[in-house]
Each structure stands twice: as structure tokens, then as C-alpha cells.
Amino acid sequence: MSNKKNTVFLILQDNEDARPIIEAVEQDNPDANIQYQPGMVRMEAAGRLLVNRVTVEENLGREWDVQELHLNLISLAGNIDEDEDKFEISWH
């Protein structure tokens, strides 16, 4: 396998619900590239992107169930690892 890391991405609807998630992604993935497109926000990174429950909860000021992410999800690329603490996308 090459050392070049392929891009993973996560696209969310551009709305109020998604804001704390997008901010959490910015905080936890400093290298992520975040693009605002009509109606949606595309977040991409090399190899791996993490949505961390604790960070979202800090931004949101309440408990947050990782599965709530699905409400605003538009698309993604990569292998998914979801549990109660995180939603992670990566290429192997």
C-alpha cells in the first residue's frame, strides 16, 4: 500500500443542528478541510476523520447521542467505526 493517505469525507446539512458537530470536527481534526457548499458542509481529511461525542456535548451544552449524527448526514467516504463515544471514518 502506498503511504499517501486518501481523503475521507463527511458531508452534513448546513443547519443549526449540524453546527456543534462541525465545530467539534474542527476542534478534533485540525487538519480537516471544511467547505461550505449550497445547502451542505463538506469536511474532508487525509486518511481519518473523527467526531467525538464529548466535544460535541461541550459545544452543545447537553447530552448528545452519537446516533443523532444520522439526522443531518448527507454523505461520507471511508470505513465507519461507530460506538457510544465516537464516529470515526478512515481508510485502512
Added chain:
Amino acid sequence: MSIEISAKSITPVRLAYGNLERRFGDKKPASRYQEAVYDIQPTTNFQYRPLWDKNHDIYDVSKTAIVMEDWYSFADPRQYYYGSYTIARAKQQEVAEHNFAFVDKRDLFDAVPEAVKQAVRNILIPLRHVEWAANMNNCQITDECYGSNFSSVGMFNAMDRLGMAQYVTRIGLLLDGNEEATLDAAKQAWMEAPQWQGLRHAIEDMFVLDDWFELMVAQNFVLDGLIFPLLYDRFEKKLTQEGGSTIAMLTEFMDDWYKETVRWTNALAKVTAKESAENQALLSGWVAKWTDRLSVALEPIAIEAFGDDGANELVEVKAELLDRLAKQGVTV
């Protein structure tokens, strides 16, 4: 100060999709239910025959012996389309969630007599396998049926059954502080205990039925028409009298679900029987066959649940079922 809301008035050029105008006239807008379930399924000019079934088209009226002039004669009295269905179930699950949390938080099972708990383990928990089978059977109906009204109602029913199998499983977990002992014992009983074998045998025979409408009758008319009144209603009431009202809190979903479901199975029985004497004869034959078979299969479970009263309870439930179906025009 007056607030004036002025919406621009634009006259529509038509009020409904063509298929619905042809069915219901062009004078008023179609309902969401009508838009969602009528005529979406392809009916003709199929491209290829299924590799595994060269004798049928992808959608084929001849997959059942029932004959309908119009397969859309049946309408779900609940008028469920996906949105109204999920919103209704979300409300019910919120109540259920609250009840499960309450029982858990207050340790309400601690106050339930051990004999009642054991009865739940023996009778109710194995029903998760019955619901699982009902999920498979309704998925089969969704797969094989003719018409988007049927596939819609079949699909919702299939997912309901998965949901109820999961609720029964959660009762089993709650009984044992999230240990799996109860679930394991129930599975073993389902596989091996003599009192469950008649039912399991009947259900496995249902898995291989050729005619999806016969499966509809066996599962959704007859088996549900016996099990829900017998076990989720009468048996629950008995448990409540014996100090197990906690259990009834946890099976409220099933109770409400069955009351709701009877509405569409009644409507389906009625419209299908009314179509022709041949349909009526087929339905009667299937109802007779499966009521006989399943009431025999359920007898040992009824006896375990109700003791000496068991046989009589079952006879009453069976009579209620046949009486209700007779009112829809299906006489045995």
C-alpha cells in the same frame, strides 16, 4: 393593529396524480396515504425473469391463488404511509422507553413475586422467537405480494415484529440485571422443550409456504389472533392479579399494537372475501387449516400459562377469532 396574511392565489392545473384522478376523481386533492401507496409498483413489460423462478415475473399476480380484479381494493384503515407510520411508532416507543427506564430505575422487578417472574421467563420470553418468525414471514409477504399498498403494510408489519422481538428481549435482560441467562433458557426451551415444539414446527412449516396470501392468513390472521389475546392480554391480566403489574407496563406496546393491527387484518379479510366465492372458500380453508393446527400447537403453552384453565382459555380465544373473522365474511 391588524395582521394581514395574504398568500398569492395561484390556481392549480390539476389536483392529483393521474392514477389517483382515475381512481378517485379529479375534484379534490388526493390524501398523502393515497399518493404514497397506490400504483407505484410496476405492473407490466418486465425486462427479465428472475434467475431463480423462471415461471413468474418480478411482480406477478399468480404468486397466490387469491384473485382480485383490482389489487388496490384493499386500503389500510390506519392510512399509514412511512411518515405517519414512523411518527405513530415513535410516540409509542417513547412511552415504552419511559416505562422500561422507570422499571429499571425503581427496581420494580424486585417487588414482583418469584413465581410471576418465572412464568414470564417460561411463557413470555420465548415469544421473542415467535416475533422474530413473524418478522421473517411479513418480510416474505413484502417480497412476494402484489401492489404497493400490500408491500407497504407488509413492510411496516415486518419492522413492528422486529421491534417487538427486541422489546421482549429487553424484558428478558431486565429480569436478570442484563445477564443473558433468561434469554439462553428461553432459546433452549424454544428448541427443545416439548410444550414449544408444536408451535415451532408449525412456524417452520409457515416459512416454506408457497402462497404469500396463505402465509398472511396463517401468520397475521390466525397466529396473531390467537397469541396476542391469549398471552399478551389474558395471561398478562393473570400475572397482574398475581402481583406482576410491572410486566404489563413493559408489554403495553404489544397490547396497543395488536388492537391497531386487528383493524387492517379485518379490513383485508373483508375485502378479499367479498371479491368472490372462490376467494371466500380459499380464506375459509386456510383459516380452518391454521386455526386447527395452531390451536393444537398452543394448547400446552396455554396449559403452562393458565394451569387447568388453559384449555378453556384457548377455546374462548379461538371462538373469538372465528367469530370476528365470520363478521368479515370468512366463515369456517
Added chain:
Amino acid sequence: MPAKKLNLRKRYELLTRGMGWETTYQKMDDVFPYDSFEGIKITDWDKWEDPFRLTMDSYWKFQAEKEKKLYAVIDSFAQNNGQTNLACASYLSAIKLFITGVTPLEYGAHRGFAHLGRHFRGDGARIACQMQAIDELRHAQTQVHTISHYNKHFSGLHDPFHQFDRVWYLSVPKSFVEDAMSSGPFEFITSISFAFEYVLTNLLFVPFMSGAAYNGDMATVTFGFSAQSDESRHMTLGLEIIKFMLEQHEDNLPIIQRWMDKHFWRAYRLLALVAAMQDYMLTNSPMSWKEAWDVYFVENGGALFEDLSRYGLKMPKYHELATAESDHISHQVWSVFCSLGNATGFHTFLPTEEKMDWLSEKYPDTFDKYYRPRFEYWAEQKKAGTFEYQKGLPQLCQVCQIPMVFTEVQTDPMQISYRVTEHGGDKYHFCSDGCKDIFEFEPEKYVQAWLPVHQIYQGNCGGPTLPEVLDWYKFKPEDSGDYIGSKDYQRWQEWKGADKKVKQA
């Protein structure tokens, strides 16, 4: 006794596994008769792991929330006559093609996944397929509900399901989904979940829905994005099933590679309609087909197949050709629709000067050289009143059923790509090596094809004349032809005022 705390993974396992059983009164092979004839070897279904652990209670909760939001938008869209906020009524040609060509695919997927949801032997895989089966039903129903308001105000949306079974260009999506549905369960899921949903669906939904937002169609944006939230689960199912099959047995690889090659090409050909939609039907296009292809196939698809290369799976056959064609297909397909615009259920229109400049910019190597002259020539003819629709019906590819419009883009882009093969003494015609290969592997399947043009010639479509055929399609006279001067155009002018001329004028 304090209850043991269950984590999501364990809880999900207990709520989805162990309820099924090894049947003893009936043979398992009779209970699950369809999951072995394709040759896929599964040694341990328990190795199947769901990426998303949704139990039914969470499913109802989250989905109901999505539905409440969606229907609030649909209601307010109708109450406020949201259709008047579109960039232009000509944009609706895209929606007309969508409800007649895509919504029925959602329904087909619903039934196909119900088949898998019953017939896969593994409990976990069955549940995953059932969730997708009900999601697909959702998509069909929400699309009908959303587009219902447009149907009340515009032509060409009134009979999508009648038309799907009959219309010449709708046999492209119909034959695609029925190809998958008439295959075995593993091929079906490879086709729909992997080749279509994982590899290609972003090309349909993301740029198209973003395009809807760009053209003021808030109703379509809302159902589209709401459906995409389910689609992300479906795509992931596609990736998981491929990995699962490849991990189960090494003998599965060549079978899956062949299916991958076949259904990639099938789905890609279907998307040629989307390419035309994106570049030409959208009044304002946020992204060209070629750009979308580069981002969503070349880049993401490349990453995906690199990830799967550890199993030995290779990029689908003819993917280089598809990339080379990305400079051409939208122009070719739109040209066909314009030249047969008297027989389409949506309006056609020639690209405006502004649109052509945009196309020149997006397609610097091809648009001015090959396609602009054609559109300009037609525009002159229209001005002079000498434009005529093509007489006679186009020849269709036996497999993808698209008229023979694609060209030899790698050697001579002006030369129609044309392949032929013989089977049982008859000649069969194809648009590409991809389609010809598909036929030659399963000729008995593809000789059955219900080709609309053949059927018209055989007299099975209402009669021998065009008006009779269109009547049989339930096309109304106002559904077809040029957008300019149509009833949709007139209505739009009334709403917008004659002074504000629409771009196509």
C-alpha cells in the same frame, strides 16, 4: 442487584442475534433457498458486523424526527407557492425525469431488499437489508409527496408510474433495476448497495440536490438531503457486504469482480441521464458532470478501490473509458433528447449563450470543438422555423437501452461507438464493449429485454403512429416539445410578469 451496564455493541448484539434459530422441522436450505445458487461461499454469517447499530426503537425515533422536519417543509412549500421561487420553470424537466426515472427505482430497491431481508441466512445481514427495504419505501413515498405540489402546477409529472413501465427512455432505469432484482441476492446487493450506492450514488444525489438548492427548489433539496441521511447507511452497508463476502472465501473474489465490472457499467450508463440533467436541465449548475465525476469517482472511487485492493479487488473494467467519456456524455445525451423532444415527457430547450459559455469553460477540450456547433446550428434552424425533430426511432443498445449516441472518445469522438454480436442466429447491438461483455456472459437473460423501440415496431405500444404511442404513454400534448411557448412557459411568464423574460428566451 445493580444491573450490568451494556455497551452499544453488546446491547445491539443481544437485540439482533440469537432470535433466529437453526430450523429442524424444515431444512435450512428450504427455509433459505436462494442464497447459495450464485456460488458465493459464506462459512460464518456471524462474522457479519453492522457498522450502524440501530435497534427499532432508535430507528422509529430518529426517522420520525426526520419525517416531521421534512413534512413541515413540504407543507410550507405548498402553502407559500414555493414553485414561484424557482430559477426558471424549465428547471422542472430535471424533476420530471427524476420522478419518472428515479422514484420507481427506489420502489424497486424496497422490494429487492425485502427479498434479501427475508432470504439471507445471516440474521444480522437480514436486519440490515430490512432497514434498507423500509428506507427505500420511505424515499419513494416522500418523493411522490414532495413532487405532488409541482404536479398541481406543471405539465409532465402526472403519471410517473404508468410511464416507467412504457416510455422509451425510462426503460433505461427500468432495465437497470430489474436486472438487479432478477439476479440472486448477492448479485443484487453488489449491484445496488455497492456499484450503485457506494461507488456512484454521490454523483446522483449530492450534485443534483446541491443543484436543486442552487435553483431555488427547496422542496427537492429537503427530501433529497433527508434521503441522503439514510443513503449514508446504505452506502456503508454496500462496503460492508463487499468486505464480508471477500473475507468469507477466496473463491468469492472472481465472482464479485465480475459483478462489480458488470454493475459498475450498468449503473454508469444509467447515470448518463443524470449527466444531462446536471449540465443542461439545471438552469444554474453548481458543478459540471465532469467535475462531479472527478471528485466522486476518480478521487473517492480511487481511494475506495485502493482500500479494497488488499482483498485483490480491482477497479471496475472500463473505468478509464468512463473517465474519458466524462467530457462527452452529457452533451451527447442532451442532444438526443433535443432531437427527439416531441417524444419526451419533459420539455427540451437549447442551451442559452450564457449556458454555452459555462459549458465551454467546464469542457474546454470538447464543448466548442464538438457540441457547440450542433446547438448553434439547431438554434439557427429554430429561428428560421426549419428545425425538425428526428424522424424515425433510434436504435437502442440491447443492454443499457440508451440510443446509440456514445462515440469512440478515445480514438475518434465523432464516430458512433457501435458493437454487435450474434446469438441464436440473431444479431444484437450494443453501445460499448461494456454492454457487449454483459450480454455475452448471460445472453439468455438479455435476449429477454423489453426494448421499447422494438415493441413500438411490433405494434405493442398503442399503435403505429407517434401520437398513438404518446397517448399510450399517457403523455399529454403539453408535456412534450420545446419549453419556450409551452404551457409551463406561459404559466411562468404570468407569475413572473412578461417584463422579466426567462433566460431561455
